[in-house]
Amino acid sequence: LRPFEITTPEGERNCIFPSQQTITSGEYPLARRMLLTTTQRSLERSEVAEFLLYYLKNAEDDATRARLVSVPAADIEVQKAWVTGDSEPVFVELDPEPVVTTDEQPSTSLQPAR
Known part of the structure; x- marks a missing residue:
């Protein structure tokens, strides 16, 4: 799995890394x-x-x-x-x-x- 890059409302780039927490919560959008x-x-x-x-x-x-x-x-x-x-x-x-x-x-x- 790879990090998913998002842009915040302020224009900053941020990465969401796949983990038990981000996948289970739905925060990491590349997991199915x-x-x-x-x-x-x-x-x-x-x-x-x-x-x-x-x-x-x-x-x-x-x-x-x-x-x-x-x-x-x-x-x-x-x-x-x-x-x-x-x-x-x-x-x-x-x-x-x-x-x-x-x-x-x-x-x-x-x-x-x-």
């Missing part, structure tokens, strides 16, 4: 989240739920090994609760018009609304 999406109908399938739980359980370690910034642990716990049905998910519309999948349900993202 890696999203897994599913439909509610697919989430009801045990193999889909098992895969998502496996992915979430290993997300922090896998991100560290790949030299990526992990999603905060609190967000991972919220997402696990969504997958297990312990709490209602918050669906985030990714596009103005939802993508329709083959089972005719809008595609949604399993990420906390910000």
Whole structure:
């Protein structure tokens, strides 16, 4: 990752360096989240739920090994609760018009609304 250069209102040049803090806060604009999406109908399938739980359980370690910034642990716990049905998910519309999948349900993202 490289520093991102911005110009302040006073005309001064400033760099934002990639770090856990600047990436997680969104301050470093060149970072992008890696999203897994599913439909509610697919989430009801045990193999889909098992895969998502496996992915979430290993997300922090896998991100560290790949030299990526992990999603905060609190967000991972919220997402696990969504997958297990312990709490209602918050669906985030990714596009103005939802993508329709083959089972005719809008595609949604399993990420906390910000």
